[in-house]
Amino acid sequence: VKVEGTALVVHGDDVDTDVMYPGAYLNVEDPEQMAQYLFEGFDPSLRERLVDGTILVVGSNFGIGSSREHVPLAMKGSGIRGLVGRSFARIFYRNCVNLGLAIVACPEAVDAAHDGSRVTIDTSGVVEIDGVAFAAPPAPPLVLELGAAGGLVGWTAARVQRP
Amino acid sequence: LAHTLAEKILLAHADVEDVRAGDVITVRCDVVMANDVSGPVAFRAMEKMGADRVFDPSRVVMVADHFMPAKDAKSAELQARLKRWSEAQGVTYYGQGRGGIEHTLLCEEGWIVPGAVVAGGDSHTCTYGALGAFGTGLGSTDIASCLALGAFWQAVPETIQVELTGRPGSFVTGKDVILDVLRQISVGGGTNAVLEFVGPGAEALSVDERLAVANMAVEAGSETGIFPADRAVEVYLEGRARAPWVAERSDPDAAFRQRLDVDLSALEPLVALPHLPGNVTTVSEASGVPVDQVYIGNCANGTMTDLRQAASILGGRSVHPRTRAIVVPATQAIWRQAADEGLLDQFVEAGAIVSTPTCGACFGGSNGVLAAGENAVSTTNRNFRGRMGSPEAGVYLANAWVAAAAAVAGELVHPAEVA
Numbered sequence: 001v002k003v004e005g006t007a008l009v010v011h012g013d014d015v016d017t018d019v020m021y022p023g024a025y026l027n028v029e030d031p032e033q034m035a036q037y038l039f040e041g042f043d044p045s046l047r048e049r050l051v052d053g054t055i056l057v058v059g060s061n062f063g064i065g066s067s068r069e070h071v072p073l074a075m076k077g078s079g080i081r082g083l084v085g086r087s088f089a090r091i092f093y094r095n096c097v098n099l100g101l102a103i104v105a106c107p108e109a110v111d112a113a114h115d116g117s118r119v120t121i122d123t124s125g126v127v128e129i130d131g132v133a134f135a136a137p138p139a140p141p142l143v144l145e146l147g148a149a150g151g152l153v154g155w156t157a158a159r160v161q162r163p
Numbered sequence: 164l165a166h167t168l169a170e171k172i173l174l175a176h177a178d179v180e181d182v183r184a185g186d187v188i189t190v191r192c193d194v195v196m197a198n199d200v201s202g203p204v205a206f207r208a209m210e211k212m213g214a215d216r217v218f219d220p221s222r223v224v225m226v227a228d229h230f231m232p233a234k235d236a237k238s239a240e241l242q243a244r245l246k247r248w249s250e251a252q253g254v255t256y257y258g259q260g261r262g263g264i265e266h267t268l269l270c271e272e273g274w275i276v277p278g279a280v281v282a283g284g285d286s287h288t289c290t291y292g293a294l295g296a297f298g299t300g301l302g303s304t305d306i307a308s309c310l311a312l313g314a315f316w317q318a319v320p321e322t323i324q325v326e327l328t329g330r331p332g333s334f335v336t337g338k339d340v341i342l343d344v345l346r347q348i349s350v351g352g353g354t355n356a357v358l359e360f361v362g363p364g365a366e367a368l369s370v371d372e373r374l375a376v377a378n379m380a381v382e383a384g385s386e387t388g389i390f391p392a393d394r395a396v397e398v399y400l401e402g403r404a405r406a407p408w409v410a411e412r413s414d415p416d417a418a419f420r421q422r423l424d425v426d427l428s429a430l431e432p433l434v435a436l437p438h439l440p441g442n443v444t445t446v447s448e449a450s451g452v453p454v455d456q457v458y459i460g461n462c463a464n465g466t467m468t469d470l471r472q473a474a475s476i477l478g479g480r481s482v483h484p485r486t487r488a489i490v491v492p493a494t495q496a497i498w499r500q501a502a503d504e505g506l507l508d509q510f511v512e513a514g515a516i517v518s519t520p521t522c523g524a525c526f527g528g529s530n531g532v533l534a535a536g537e538n539a540v541s542t543t544n545r546n547f548r549g550r551m552g553s554p555e556a557g558v559y560l561a562n563a564w565v566a567a568a569a570a571v572a573g574e575l576v577h578p579a580e581v582a
Contacts, residue, residue, distance in 0.1 A: 014350055014351065014439060016545075016547040016548075018526075018527075018545065018547040018548070018549060018550045019547060019548050019549055019554075022527060022549050023526035023527035023528050023550070024527050024528065024532075026200045026229065026230075026526070026528070027200070027230055027234075027235070027237040027238045027241055028237070029203060029204065029207075029241075041548055041549035041554050060351070061350065061351035061354070061384065064350055064351065064382075064384065065286065065381075065382075065545060065547060066286050066526070066545075067201065067284065067285060067286040067300045067301060067302050068200070068201075068302070069201070069204055069302040069303040069304060070204075072302075073204075087351070087354070089351070089354065089384055090354060090355065090384060090386065091286055091300055091301065091302060091381075094301070094302065094305065094316075095302035095304070095305075098302060098304040098305055098308075099304060140185075140186075140187040140318065141187070142187040142188075142189075142316050143187060143316075146316070151304070152208075152304050152305065152307075152308050153208055153211045153212050153304060153307075155308075156212040156214070156307070156308040156311055156312060157211070157212045157213050157214075159312060160212055160213050160214045160311055160312070162213070
């Protein structure tokens with residue numbers, strides 16, 4: 001997967017999915033509505049700075065806690081296309097992969113990025129920040145396959161046995 | 164070739180010759196579970212996948228437990244959808260008054276056996292490691308794919324082996340074991356790894372206490388927290404297990420990422436301070452914090468063991484005037500057993516309230532959420548900012564002894580000061 005966009009830096013490590021999407025709103029089903037609550041317990045003002053094509057630049061162990069897919073669904077619903085971080089929590093990482101968001105761990109790229117940087121993510125192993133390329137560990141083959149299918153929905157659809 | 168317990172389970176559920184840490188493989192599920200929050204989102208994704216039927220209705224379990232009983236019309240609609248979908252698919256459905264909190268319930272109902280792979284639409288699916296299963300939490304799109312194909316993708320995790328030795332002193336429980344592990348490796352120290360609990364101290368823990376330990380493996384970032392099945396598990400599963408099973412353990416020469424030691428005899432009751440489960444100190448260090456609410460329950464610590472501990476402190480005493488106390492037995496069966504033993508009466512007599520089984524306020528859903536400026540002592544598993552209500556509230560995670568003692572004292576104290 002290859003995406004291009006504008007950086008928005010989210011400061012801090014161990015940012016959990018509860019602050020990104022509080023439990024009280026887990027009864028919401030429409031991703032557009034979910035977008036209204038993104039970052040509600042963390043910094044709601046971040047919502048005003050999201051544009052179509054935002055790439056979040058995040059710290060270590062981003063997305064810890066709950067498996068709630070409402071977080072990446074709300075991110076997609078807000079125009080976010082990808083994330084570059086120092087490292088990610090497992091379930092959050094796989095939820096992003098499954099939903100077709102470009103997600104890559106690359107601490108050097110995080111160091112180089114600031115708000116408004118032009119970011120290009122190629123999940124096969126390159127992140128560019130304002131034209132400077134950084135090598136990232138390539139996603140494993142199956143994860144690249146999922147990305148090529150647009151996410152797990154497309155990947156599974158191709159394997160569902162139809163009568 | 165030497166393998167860890169987790170590798171053996173995954174290898175038995177994948178069409179590969181061998182597994183090595185880091186390999187991304189497709190793993191077959193023995194049981195797929197979701198709830199009123201993760202289920203409806205998964206059903207939508209499953210429709211988009213073009214899958215009309217689940218891969219095997221006898222392996223799918225749906226539990227209404229999060230906004231239970233419904234807190235508003237939207238939550239009621241989610242539960243109605245969960246029930247309609249379950250009936251249409253012919254899968255097992257545990258609804259209001261028929262079940263309880265998913266993880267305690269699925270163990271109690273015999274769905275979880277050693278060596279099984281369980282995919283759950285809830286991060287605390289790692290609880291099933293207590294019975295020697297590879298239970299792991301997944302998001303809703305993953306669950307949709309599991310419902311359609313009976314499998315999920317998984318990077319083979321490394322294993323961190325935790326050796327438990329020594330006999331625990333008074334008021335030290337399984338909760339303190341996992342809080343000590345979090346103190347050692349913090350949140351994230353277990354990422355891309357399974358926590359495996361072995362040694363004489365592990366074998367001496369009851370199944371209830373193992374549930375509490377395994378439950379918070381995800382707080383370290385781990386896939387699951389696993390105990391090799393032993394005689395205690397065999398006894399627990401008698402007349403309960405829905406599938407045959409065999410006990411396995413890691414080969415002695417298997418490769419481990421890390422080894423940790425926990426000496427139970429040296430442990431004190433521990434507390435995770437706001438706002439991170441890895442922010443752990445002793446209850447003595449944290450004593451004196453005023454407490455507005457005590458919450459005893461959830462998928463980590465809502466078992467008979469926890470309720471008996473709480474009752475032995477609250478029985479014949481009163482909840483402090485400054486403090487509210489809520490007791491949430493994890494399942495209907497536990498609720499009835501606690502009633503039979505007279506525990507519920509003791510809680511109410513002390514001035515606590517006893518709730519129906521629900522995830523409730525643990526995730527800030529309903530049933531006792533916190534106001535700004537309040538502190539809670541809770542036997543739950545997460546104390547992230549805003550987790551149980553207001554972002555300005557503080558949550559202290561602790562075992563049931565400590566929680567009950569805080570209810571009586573109106574502040575954090577060592578249980579020995581109250582009991």
